Amino acid sequence: MDMIDPFGRTISYLRVSVTDRCDFRCTYCMAEDMTFLPKKDLLSLEELDRLCTVFIEKGVKKLRLTGGEPLVRKNIMHLVRQLSRHLDSGALEELTLTTNGSQLSRFAAELADCGVKRINVSLDTLDAEKFHQITRWGNLRKVMEGIDAAQKAGLKIKLNAVALRDFNDAEIPELMRWAHGRGMDLTLIETMPMGEIEADRTDQYLPLSILRASLERQFTLADIPYKTGGPARYAHVAETGGRLGFITPMTHNFCESCNRVRLTCTGTLYMCLGQEDAADLRAPLRASEGNELLDAAIDEAIGRKPKGHDFIIDRRTSRPSVSRHMSVTGG
Numbered sequence: 117m118d119m120i121d122p123f124g125r126t127i128s129y130l131r132v133s134v135t136d137r138c139d140f141r142c143t144y145c146m147a148e149d150m151t152f153l154p155k156k157d158l159l160s161l162e163e164l165d166r167l168c169t170v171f172i173e174k175g176v177k178k179l180r181l182t183g184g185e186p187l188v189r190k191n192i193m194h195l196v197r198q199l200s201r202h203l204d205s206g207a208l209e210e211l212t213l214t215t216n217g218s219q220l221s222r223f224a225a226e227l228a229d230c231g232v233k234r235i236n237v238s239l240d241t242l243d244a245e246k247f248h249q250i251t252r253w254g255n256l257r258k259v260m261e262g263i264d265a266a267q268k269a270g271l272k273i274k275l276n277a278v279a280l281r282d283f284n285d286a287e288i289p290e291l292m293r294w295a296h297g298r299g300m301d302l303t304l305i306e307t308m309p310m311g312e313i314e315a316d317r318t319d320q321y322l323p324l325s326i327l328r329a330s331l332e333r334q335f336t337l338a339d340i341p342y343k344t345g346g347p348a349r350y351a352h353v354a355e356t357g358g359r360l361g362f363i364t365p366m367t368h369n370f371c372e373s374c375n376r377v378r379l380t381c382t383g384t385l386y387m388c389l390g391q392e393d394a395a396d397l398r399a400p401l402r403a404s405e406g407n408e409l410l411d412a413a414i415d416e417a418i419g420r421k422p423k424g425h426d427f428i429i430d431r432r433t434s435r436p437s438v439s440r441h442m443s444v445t446g447g
Contacts, residue, residue, distance in 0.1 A: 118175040119414070121387075121421035129178045129345055129376040130171045134164060134192060136381060138185040140216050141252035142240075144278055144307045144320055148252055158381045161195045163401060167379060170407050172202050174414060177209040178345045187219035189381075196230045203231040210345070214238065214276070218254065220262025224269040234272035236303075237263060241277075241284045242291055250283065267298070274301040274344070274361075281322040288327065289334060296358025303348050303361030324362050331360075345375070371424030377417075385414070387421035 119127040135158070141148045159167070168179060179199065186192060202208035213227070214236040227235070239259060241247050247256040266273055275295050279285060288304065295302040304327065307320050331337065336354035343350075348361035371388075378386045383398030395417035400409035 117173070119418045121418050123421075123423055125373070125375055125421075126175070127375055127377055127418055127421070128176055129180070130168065130176045131180045131182055131376060131378045132164065132168060133182050133184065133378065133380045134186045134195065135184040135189040137188055138183055138216070139188055139218050140185065140254045142238075142254075142278075143250055143252065144280065153382065159383050159398065159401075161191060161198075163383070163398075164195055164381070165198045166407075167383065167397060167401060167410070168199055169202070170410055170414065171379075172207050174411070179208060179211050181211075181213040183214075185216050185218065186213050187215055187223055193223060193226050193230070196227065196232070200230040200232075210234075212236070215262075216251075216254065217259035217262040221258070221265040224262065224265040224271060227266075228269040228271055232271065234274065235266060236274050236276050237266075238276045238278075239263075239291075240280070241287055242294060243287070246284070250280075263298075272300075274303060276303050276305055278305045278307055279322045279324060279327055280307065280320045283320070285322055285327060285330075288331065292331075292335075292353065292358070292360060293356055296353065296356035299358075301350075301359040301361060303363060305363040324364050328362065347374070374424070377421070385417050387417055388424070390424070391422050393420065393422065 121127060137152050138146070140146075141150065168176075172179070179202075181192075181196070183189070189195075196211070196213075199208070199211055203211055211230070211232055212234055213232065215238070217237045217239065220235075220237070237259070240250055242256075244256040247254055247259075263273060275291070277284065277288070277291060279288065284291075292302050304324055306322070306324055328337065335356070337351040337360065338354065340350050340352050340359070342359060346363075348363050350359050350361045352358075353360050374388075376389075378389060379397070380386070383396065383401060385395040385397050387393060387395070395413060397410060397413055397417075400413040403409050
């Protein structure tokens, strides 16, 4: 029953955006004055559970909850607890989430109790003033309290940092030392041309090939085969003893091994983060109490998963490659 796309890739990883809302307004992700979906358009938590369960029955082994910020969705822990039954049964190998950390101090212990073993926390700078500048609404102290709470609860943390030219590029060594000193991996991510934002992405964009070359003047990086199921390629840093990941959608397309699809909070399935093509799963979900129509709709969608994305950031290409914001599909 595995889902196989037209290029022979087994789809075993589902990312679910449980809300498009966020309590930050990161400059590379959103406009400050965002128009979010009306709540009536969102799938209920029960519908999200049913959809996820069908995907698990079809071979998904890893499930990641994203947003927006997933922990601002009302009663989100009810969904996490419901999904955790698939961990107990062995049908699901990992249940995890990506968060900005703002709500972690409230939910870390319960996440661990639900069987979540590790999480990703987005953190682009350790400077409180710059953190507020990049997130517009964020408070670094709350995020640090959340990280403390998560580690106290036994959650393993991987930090994600978007590398931004002339903003945090000079800070990456300090951020890496700090993360590795606390037993956390750090993954660097190239900014992606998704959605209209006030900033010019050509000013923000920093190729990680350039950043890595800069880091290698201070650190000894050795590529390793370590994988977490996502697109990051990892190196071991001799001086810190930690792992440094690189997610390079622009400079080194990682699509050849893509095992992921993305489901939004409205029931829209995106087969590729960097393409507009999508499938409506809400209609078949609501058309019948059984899952036959939903099964068929998922199979049809997987059957047209593209080979890869076509992201471009340059001075000649001012429009984003896809119109939706990153917060719609959760990265």
